[in-house]
Amino acid sequence: MFVKWLRESQIAAGLLTIIRLYLGYSWITAGYHKVVEGFDASGFLQGALAKATGEHPAVQGWWASFLEGIAIPNAGLFSFLVAWGELLVGIGLILGCLTSAAAFFGIVMNFAFLFSGTVSTNPQLVLLTIFILVAGYNAGKFGLDRFVIPFIRKQFKGKNNTSGTIAS
Known part of the structure; x- marks a missing residue:
């Protein structure tokens, strides 16, 4: 029942917009500073x-192996991905454009x-992001998703075989 409310209610869409804007602001400010001032993830890694x-x-062995074998040798790439990822996730959430995708990549970073x-604010951001992800389209209803999602659906629908027959 709560999931249905999150996905369909206009009131939920309004509350989700507030959450989305808060999350977006958190991401965009963190990313903006990293992009503008430069960011090197080496020390963090x-x-x-x-x-x-x-x-x-505090860090499990399997993650330490990933850090040691992949992330640290490619710290420049990870620095770029974190800085621009945070900025783009923030922009997507603030504009309500591809909201679910932005929330997904944000929670992956968290x-x-x-x-x-x-730890920092990451658990709080994860919890709030779960509401955005569960709500799906309704989370971006008061944003650009109102226009973008129907356009994307129309594009994909036009490319699919809609005759009901299997093409030979």
């Missing part, structure tokens, strides 16, 4: 790797930060 040792490690042993 090394710090996360250091949290994988000791009696009660989990990556959590896996790396950083």
Whole structure:
């Protein structure tokens, strides 16, 4: 019943817009500073790797292996992806454009930060993002998704075989 309300209610769409704007502002400000001032993830990645040792490690071994084998050797790529990812997720959420995609990539980044042993506001952002993801289209109803999603659906519908027969 709650999921149906999130997905269909105009009141829910309004509340989700407020949540979406808050999340978007959080992401866009973090990303903007990283893009403008420059961002090097090397220190963060090394710090996360250091949290994988000791009696009660904050970073699990499988994530430490990923950091050591993939993320740290490609720190420049990860710096770029984090800075621009945060900025683009923020823009998407604020504009309500491709809201579900923006929320998905935002929650992926939140989990990556959590896996790396950083708590900060990430749990709060994850929780709020879950509401956006569950609501789907309704979360971006008072945004550009009102126009973008029907356009995308129309484009895909036109390319599919709609005659009901199998093409030979």
